[in-house]
Amino acid sequence: MPFSQLRELLLPTFRQHRLRLAAGFAALILVDLLQLTIPRFIKHGVDGLTAMTITPVGLLHLAGLILLFAGMVVVLRFAWRYLIIGFSRLLERTIRNRIFAHIVKMDAPFFEKYTTGDLMAHSSNDLGAVQMACGMGMVAAVDALVMSLAAIGFMIAIHPMLTLLALLPMPILAVTTRILSGKLHKRFATVQEQFSSMTEFSRSTLISIGLIKAYTMEDFQTDRFGKLGRKYVRSNLRVAAIQGLISPLATLIGSLGLLMVLYFGGRLVINNTITLGDFVAFITYLYMLIWPMMAIGWVANLVQRGLTSLGRIHDLVTSRTTLPDPVLPVPPAMLKHPGYELKNMSFRYSSSTAPAVDNLTLSFGPGIHGVTGRTGSGKSTLCKILARLYPVADGQLFFGGTDVNQLPLQFIRAHIGYVGQEPVLFSDTIAANIALGRADASREEVIQAAVNAAIHEDIVGLKDGYDTMTGERGVKLSGGQRQRLALARALLCDRPVLIIDDGLSAVDVATEHEVFAGLKRHFAGKTVLIVSNRIKLLSMTDRIIILADGAVQSEGSHEQLLQENSLYQSMYAKQMTQDALKEPESP
C-alpha cells in the first residue's frame, strides 16, 4: 500500500503537534552536539597533561565545563523524551480512539470478517508497532544521523585517513544488524506460533479433562504436549542464536574500529602526526558511533514493521459498513405503531452458499407474533435483519411503510427493544446494565422493569442489590437470570417494537409463561415478535408463524396450527408429555 494513503492516518496528529516535535528534535540535536563537545574537553585536558602545560585550576575549569554540559544534557534529554516519545503516545491514543469510533459504527458482516481476536490484535500489536516506529524509531533515526555525522565530522577534523580506517568495519554492523533483526523477527514469529499452539493444546486438553481421564489419556497427552514443548525449545534456541549474535557483534565491530585506531592512530602519535589528546578523543568518538550504527539496522526494521501495521490499521478504519445510513435533511418523527413489511426478502451469509432467508413475504404490525421453526429455519436471521444488523436489498423490507434503506439506522433502532439469544452483560452495575438503553432512567423505573421481567427478587437477593457489579469480574449470574436481565433492559426502553429472539430459553416453561402473561398489558399496542419453540408461550400469541428453510411454511393461530400443521402437532405432543414428567427446574 502506498504511503500516500497511509499518511492520512498520521498527518493530522503530526501537524497538530508540529511545535512539540520541532522543540523535541531541537533538544535531541542539541544533546548530540553537547555530548560531542565533552570529548573535546577531555582532549584538552589530556593534551595539557601530556605537555605538562595545564594547571590544577585549568583542570578544575575543564571539569566544571564537563559538569555544566552534562547538566544541560540531562535537561535536554528529558525534554526530547517527553516531547517526542510523548508525541508517539499521543498519536497512539488518537489512532486507538479512531479505531474504536470506527468499530462501533460497523455492521454484523464486518464482525464476521474481523474476529474479536483480530480486532484486539490490531488495537494492541499493530498500534504498538506504529507507536514504536513514530517514537523511538524517529528518535533513533535522527539521533543516529546527527551523532554519526557529527562524530565523523570531528574525527575527520582530527585525521581524515584515520577516520576512514576506523569506520571501515561500521557499515558491516549496519548491514548485519538489518539482516539479523529481520531474521530475528521471523524466527520470533515461529516461536509465537508454537507458543500459541502449546496454549491451544493445553487449553483443549484441560477443557476436556473428563474425557481425558475417562479414556486414561493422561500420559498419552503428556507425551504429545512434550513433543510440542521440545519443538518450542528448538525454536527458542534458533531465536537465541540470532540474539546471541547481535549484541556481541556490535561490541566486536566497535572494538575492531578501536583496534584500527589503536594500531594506526598509535603510529600517528608516535610519528607526532596527531597528539595523544587527539588519539583519546578519537576513541571517545568511536564509542559514540557504535550505537548509531546499530540503530540504523534496527530503525529500518522498526519502520518496516510500523508501515505494515499502519497498513492493517488503515484497512480496518477504511472498511465500509454494508448498511446504508442515509442522513435525512429533516429527521423523521418517531412512529407510534410501526409495522414491518417483507416483500420477497432474501438474505445469505457471506460464509454460506444457501440463503438463510429465502423469498420471505410477511407483514406484521401491532400485536404479538410468535415465530417458530427448526434450527436453521432462519428465525434468528430474521430478527437480526429486522433489527438492522444485516443489510437487505432495496425494496424488500419496509418499516412503517418506508424502505429501510431510506431510513437512518438510529431512527429504526430507536423504535426497537431487543432481547437476543445470548444475553450480553457488561462490566457495570446491574442497574446500569438494565438502564443500558435509557441512562436517564430513575431507580424506580429500573426496579419496575426488573419486576416486570421477574428478576427483581433475584437482584434484591444479591449482596449489593442493584449496585452489584456484573460481567467478567462481577457476580456470576445463571443463564436464566442473565436472560431475564436482558428482558428487563428491553422493557425499560418501552419502545414500540419488541423483538425477543428465544430470549427466555434458559428459564423454565412455567416462569416464562408467567413473565409473558404478566406482560400482556405492557405489550398492548406494540409490535411484538417472539421467537420460541415452546408451545405454551406460542399459544399466548395472536398469530404464529412457522418458518422452514428461510420462508414461511405456515401461519395461523395456535388452534389452527394444532389442527393443520404436523410439525406443530408433534411439538405439542412432545412438550405436553414432557410437562407431565417435568421436575422442578434445577437451580
Next chain:
Amino acid sequence: MMNYGYSEKGQEGSLSDFHLWRKILQFSAPYWLSLFFAVIISILITWATLTLPHLVQTAIDHYITATTVATDARIAGLTRTAIHYGVLIFAIFFASFCQVLVLEWVGQSVMHTVRQRLFHHLLHLDLPFFNSNPTGRLVTRLTNDIQNMNEMFTSVIVTLFNDLLQLTGILVLLFWMNPRLAGVMTIFIPLAIIITIFFARLAREQFRAIRIQLAKINSFLAENLSGMSIIQLFGRQESNRQTFEHLSEGFLQRTLSQIKLFGTFMPLTEFMSSAAIALILWYGGGEVLQKRLTLGELVAFISYMRLFFQPLRELAQKYSVVQSAMASAERIFQLLDTKSEIVELEQPVQLPKIQGSLLFKNIHFGYQADNPILHDVSLALYPGQTVALVGTTGSGKTTLVNLLLRFYDPQAGTIRIDDTDIACLELRKLRTIVGVILQDVFILQDTLFANIVMDTGCSREKTEAILNQTGMNRFVDKLPAGLDTIIGEGGLELSTGEKQLLSFARVLCRNPAILVLDEATAAIDTESENILEQAIADSFKGRTSLVIAHRLSTIRRADHIVVMAHGKIVEQGSHEELLQRNGHYALLVAMDLQNDQSSHAAHGNEVVDS
C-alpha cells in the same frame, strides 16, 4: 487453592525466596555441568572485557608516549598489543555467543521439564479441582508463567552474573591501578545504588499501573466487541466511545508519567558517568601533574568508568523482571504442590480376572455438599447383564457414571466391582476396566486410525478385525481415506453419530469388562444409527453394560430397565413389566413413540430440548 492468578501483582509471600530458589535449583541440577561452563565463560568474558582498556593503557604508556624508546621498538610493541587486542575481541565475541546459547538451552530445557511436570500433575488432579479452577488460569500457568520464569534464566542470570562480576572486576582493577583515585571514585557507588533502587521501585509501580490500564482497555474492548449488536441496538455507541476515550486518556497519562520517570533516570546515570569523568580529569589530572599517576592510567580510568555505569543501568532494568519471574515461580510451585482430593491407595488391590459384577450401594452424592443430586441409589448388575438407565435430564444418570469412573467420591455409599470397592483400585486400572462411550469425544488432530488406537498399541489388523466384527467398517469405508482419513480441526468434521462410532471403536480396542454408554441425545443420521445399533448389539454381548438410553430400540435390548427421577430410582423391571405399570416409564415411551411417528425429520429432538 481458589486464588491462583488473582494475586498477579506480586508474590503472595507464602513461599520464601529462599525456598523458591531451592526449587529452581533442584530443577536445574541435571544441568550443573552446563551451568558451570556458563559461569566459566562469564568469568572469561569479564576478564577479557576488562583487559581491553588495560591494553590501550599499556600501548599509551609503554609505546605511544614512551619518547625515550626507539621508534621501531615502539611500533613493534604497538603491533604486538594490537594483535593481543584483536585476539581478545574475537574471543569475547565467540564466548558471548556461546554463553547466550548455553544459557538459553539450559533455561529452555529446565522450563520444558517444569512444564511437563506441571502438565502431568494437572492431568492427574481430580475433577473437583477443575471445577474450582478456570481452565484459562491453568493454561496461563503452563505457558505464560513458565515463560516468565525462563526470562530469569536467560536474561537475568546472565546480566546479574555478568554485570556484578564486571562491577567487582572494575573496582578491583581501579584499586590496583591507583587506590587513591579509586577511593575517590567509590563515592559514586552508593549514589548509583540508591538512585537505581529508587528508580526500580518507581518503575515497577508505573509498569503495573500501565499494565492494569491496558488490561482495562482490552477487556472493555473485548466486551464491546462481543456485545456490539446490543450496543448498537440500544444506541450506546456514543457513550461507549466516550468511556473508551476516557480509558485511552488514562493510559496516555500513565505512559506519559512513565516517560517522565525514564526521562529523569536515564539521563541521570549518564550525568553520573560524565561527573565521574570530570572528577577523574580534575583529581586524576592533579595526580598526573604530581607524577602519582601515568597518563595511560588516567585514560584507562576514564574507559573503566564508562564500563562501570552500564551494568548499573541494566541491573535497574532487570529488577522488575526478577520480581515478576519470582511471582510466576511461586504460582507454579504452589500449583505443583496441590493435592487431589481423590486419592489412590498406596497399595491398590489387584483384580486378576474380572467377572464384571457391578454394585452401587446406598449412594448419596451432590457436587456441592448442600445440594444433593443422588439420594440413596442402589443398583446391582450381574456379570454380562445389560441395564438401561432411563429418565429426564437432571435425574442423575450421568452423575452415576461420573461416580463409577471415580471422577468424584460419593458422600455416602460404595461402588463395588466384583466385590471390590472401586476406591481400592488404581484409578488407571479402574478406568480400563470400565470403558465409557460418552456423547462427547476428544478428537486428536490425526488419522482416524490414530484416534481409535491412541496409546493402546493395538495393531492395524486387530483394529480392522474389531471394526469388521461390529459392522463399523461400513462407517470407515465411507470416509475418503478410510482409516487414514485425517479428522478433527483442519480435517474432516465428524457428525454426532460418527463421533459416537469413533468413541465405540476406541473403547472396543481396549476391551473393557464393563461398558458404559451415554447414548447421544441429539439426532443421528439414519446411516450411523443403523451401524450404531449393530455395534451396540455386538458389543453388549458378554459384557456387563450400563446404558444411559434415549432410544427405544436400545432400551428394549436391555435385560433390565431402571427409571430415575430426582436422583432416585423410581421404577425398575423389564420393558413389559414397566409398561403394564403405566407409570413414568409408560409416559416416556409414549413420548418417544410420538416422536417416531410424527417427526420423520432429524430435528425432532432439538425442538423438544430447547
